[in-house]
Amino acid sequence: SKSVTFTCSNRPLYPISGNTTQPALDGSSPRIVLQQPFVYFGKQYNQIYVNHNGHMTFNNPWSMYIPQRFPMYSTWDIIAPFWTDFDNRQTGLVYYKQYTSGNILNQATEDINNYFPQLNFTSSWVFVATWHEMPYWQQENSRTTVQAVLISGGQSSFVLMNYGNISPNRWNIQVGYDTINSPHHLTVPGSFSSNASGNYSVFRLNSNVNVPGRWAFRLDHGSRGCTFNGKTSSTAPMDPLSHGYLH
Numbered sequence: 001s002k003s004v005t006f007t008c009s010n011r012p013l014y015p016i017s018g019n020t021t022q023p024a025l026d027g028s029s030p031r032i033v034l035q036q037p038f039v040y041f042g043k044q045y046n047q048i049y050v051n052h053n054g055h056m057t058f059n060n061p062w063s064m065y066i067p068q069r070f071p072m073y074s075t076w077d078i079i080a081p082f083w084t085d086f087d088n089r090q091t092g093l094v095y096y097k098q099y100t101s102g103n104i105l106n107q108a109t110e111d112i113n114n115y116f117p118q119l120n121f122t123s124s125w126v127f128v129a130t131w132h133e134m135p136y137w138q139q140e141n142s143r144t145t146v147q148a149v150l151i152s153g154g155q156s157s158f159v160l161m162n163y164g165n166i167s168p169n170r171w172n173i174q175v176g177y178d179t180i181n182s183p184h185h186l187t188v189p190g191s192f193s194s195n196a197s198g199n200y201s202v203f204r205l206n207s208n209v210n211v212p213g214r215w216a217f218r219l220d221h222g223s224r225g226c227t228f229n230g231k232t233s234s235t236a237p238m239d240p241l242s243h244g245y246l247h
Contacts, residue, residue, distance in 0.1 A: 012162045012214035014104065014149050016130045018097025023088045025137070027052045028061030035098050036125040038150060039157045039220045040077055041184045048150075050096050050129045054082035054173075056148060065137070067174035069192065071182030079219075081161040082146040082203070083174040085137040092134035092143070099126040108151045112158055115209045115216045125152040133165075142167035144197070150219075157220040161188075163204040163213040169197035177217065188215060 021029045029050040037044045040058065049061040056079045067083040068074075088094065099105055108123040127150040133143040145164030150157070161175065173196040175188040190202035209216045 012160075012211050013130070013145070013147050013164055014107070014126075014128050014160075014162065016095055016128075016132055016145075016147070018095045018128065021050065021052065021094040021096075023090075023093070024052065025087050025089055026063035026065050027088075028063065029094065029096055031061075032096060032098075034125075034127070035100055036152060038125075038127070038152050039155055041179050041219065041221060043077065045077075048127070050094055052088060052094055052131075052134075053086050054084050054131055054146065055080040056129060067172050067192075069174065070176050070178040070187045071185040072178050073182045074178070075180055077179050079148060079150075079159055079177045080174055081148040081159075082131065082144070082163075082166075084169060085171045086131065086134045086144075087137040087140075088134050090135070090140065093132050094134075095128070095130040095132060097128050099128070100124065104128070108149070109153070111160065111216070112151055112153075116158075116218065119156065121153055121156055123151050123153045126150065136167070136169050136171055139167070139170065142169065144169070146203075155220055157218070159217050159219055161203070161215040161217075163201065166197045166201040166204050173197060175203055175215075177219070186217065 021027060032048050034046050034048060037046050045058045047058065049057050051057060051062050053065045058077050065085040104126050105123045108126045109121060112121045130147045132145050136142045143165060144167045147162040149160040172192050174191045176186045176191065178185040190196050195202045204213045207214050
């Protein structure tokens with residue numbers, strides 16, 4: 001997994017850079033040791049796996065290609081910016097990179113303070129995972145780019161889910177996160193719907209932080225599990241102590 005950099009000024013994406021995983025159907029990254037611990041709903045993790053099918057797990061890699069509806073009430077802590085059936089054996093790359101200094105930390109600090117203004121947050125660690133121009137299984141001309149940006153500072157943890165081009169997809173898509181036994185879980189509206197992919201993908205067009213194609217959630221603690229209700233999102237009030245929305 002050689003290190004490469006892909007220049008991209010395409011907001012809302014962070015720079016696409018770092019190591020790439022070995023292309024494989026239902027594959028994963030190797031175990032990635034975190035340079036700083038990441039607190040996920042009260043649990044401190046020192047490692048992560050970036051799985052090819054659009055999700056990240058902590059204790060073990062997970063090859064599951066059929067998205068499950070959250071809450072799963074399972075044994076997995078999972079962050080899923082775009083859980084679907086990808087196949088990058090021919091084309092498409094999965095990148096991952098950690099940052100502990102520099103412009104990316106400054107950008108993350110600025111973003112989190114914009115979205116959660118009462119926290120006076122300072123980022124000390126950022127992890128960017130990008131599924132870049134990934135085809136779906138048995139849809140070889142599709143090219144989808146999604147990104148998860150984990151941001152940590154002290155005991156506070158966040159994720160930005162960023163969306164580039166989202167090709168039409170005949171497979172289901174789950175976007176959100178879930179925890180072991182599901183005391184905390186969230187499903188972004190549009191999951192398992194016909195509006196999940198294509199030119200009118202709700203993930204790309206909408207936002208909970210008024211940046212189309214970007215969704216921000218706090219992950220160190222939060223409200224008990226729920227899904228969004230109502231239509232879309234961009235005007236819903238922010239709750240900085242929760243995961244982005246008042247319920």
